[in-house]
Amino acid sequence: IGHISRLRLCSSSGGGGCREPQPVVVRFAPSPTGRMHVGGARTALVNFAFAKRHSNGRFLLRLEDTDAKRCKPEAASDILESLDWLGLRPDNADSVPVQSNRLDKYRDAAARLVDSGLAYPCFCSEHRLELLRRHQRAAGQTPGYDGKCRLLTADERQQLMAAGERSPVIRFNMRAAAARLLPSSLSSSSSTSPSTIRVRDLLLGDLSFPLTGMEADPVLLKSDGWPVYHLASVFDDRCSGVTHVIRGREWLPSAPKHVLLRAALDSVLPSNTDAPPPPSSLLFAHLPLLLDWRDGAKLSKRKGGGGGSSGKDGPAVATEIRELRALGYLPEAVIDWLVSATWTGRRIGESSAEQELTQQSPAKTLSEFCSAIELTEQCLASRDARLDPAALRSAGLRSLTPELASTAAIQAVRDRLALADGIEGSPSDAELHRCLATLRGRLATLFDVDSHSYLFRAPDDSAVWQGLAQLLSxxxxxxxxxxxxxxxxMDLLSSMTSSSLPTGSVKKPSPLHFKAARLLMTGQSEGPSVREIFHHLGSDEVHKRLIKFKQSLPLTSSSATADS
Structure with missing residues (x-):
């Protein structure tokens, strides 16, 4: 199953021959109720990579805004901006469908289901349904609809409609749909009375769901004419020709309902010109959850990450892409972080031993993930993963190394340096790569660049004197x-311009002398070693900085070093 999308499917009729398989089509379908969340970003990432892994694969975006009360226009904009920033541009970015603009289509589909007997209007009041739920809970039963309106005759329904006391909801007739539509490949028992629905999940295997344990006749269309998530999502997947539904594992209980609803829609709607796959070949992949590293709780838009603030159990993980961006992380770092929590690192056809030999870099890049992804438990992690802020910082450190920094990353560093005072001109790419090499392991975010602008400008004398006083204290x-x-x-640094070992008045320089030397060159008490900084700046630049600093020395001291 995992490889069927790459096979050439041969026809067994007529003159035979082979045809190319239907292109892989996946979708990312968030609800714009909040800003783009790392869990949603991971789902988008896997969908994007799987589409790019296949020839002519398509990655589609859809905004599911049927929960009108909770949806926010600014959230929709944030989703689009976040995907673009991460490099996960949808193939339909110029014409993203929004479900609230397609209400007539969902209403038409619901009407067709009613006409075919696969759905029915329900006139039950909320008061009756609440009493029913109370009675069921008191009896130790799972709350659910009892099917009262399913048993109404056509005349009784007509009378209730004519009375107009209450606009009905439209409910899905689950058992009628299962008995009439499910092929033997997706059900057990007899075809006339199936007892389970089978779901093909590429990560979890073939799963069976008993009909008795599923929600009884769920609502498809609310009384105000708006669709619920299930109808709108399955309808749009069918219209878009989606071949693989890749989403979070929290949606697994809905999968059998969606399989059955897809079969019902296929039976009443005209054939799609794009020839979407029949229900029996619709494949799922339910991804494990991303958890808060502190308590193992599910990360969510409502919980939030606190922008990386600390709590009683340690620093919180920023959970919004906008937060991560504001903290100065590059998109490559966020991708690396999410891929590391998702991908086992194994490539197609590669054993675990071969993986250890061929894995040259710990960084997980988007292009590497796109070339290696398969929807199998050997490729993708099968267990829930905790997002550790330490792992995010490690990904940030990898993203700002000369070997891995992208062109966009180099430009981002240049733009950040442009905000610093005293830097003349714009550093070249070569200079910035040297900067990243010198600062290897010290830059995780763009804000970390701020404290190392000394590589491009001499420090303020006042900062040097303050640092010296602090050292002495x-x-x-x-x-x-x-x-x-x-x-x-100064003597230590002067001696380094002509010899690898200090000479002059400092016979045996102590750590204090080296710290002071770093201060004279950088204005910072911490950072790369004195020799690394000296090598990066070069003896001429160090000499210029010493001459500049010499002007701030007291007159007596300056005279004492006139020959230095």
């Missing part, structure tokens, strides 16, 4: 002043 150096420490650091 933290050290046990007796009879040492900031002036004398600055002089020793």
């Amino acid at each position: 933290e050290s046990a150096a007796a009879h040492c002043t900031a002036d004398s420490l600055a002089l020793s650091a």
